[in-house]
Amino acid sequence: MHSAKCSDCGAETQVPFKPTEGRPVYCKECYQKHRPPRRY
Ligand SMILES: [Zn+2]
Structure with a gap:
């Protein structure tokens, strides 16, 4: 999993x-x- 910042709400999220x-x-x-x- 990789940490990323949501381009919409700006929340930190994990993407596969x-x-x-x-x-x-x-x-x-x-x-x-x-x-x-x-x-x-
Ligand atoms: Zn979001």
């Missing part, structure tokens, strides 16, 4: 992937909000 520079990282709650809707 290594945060990529230039890309927003969201905590669990914000991830749910920002996750794009499925197109299938």
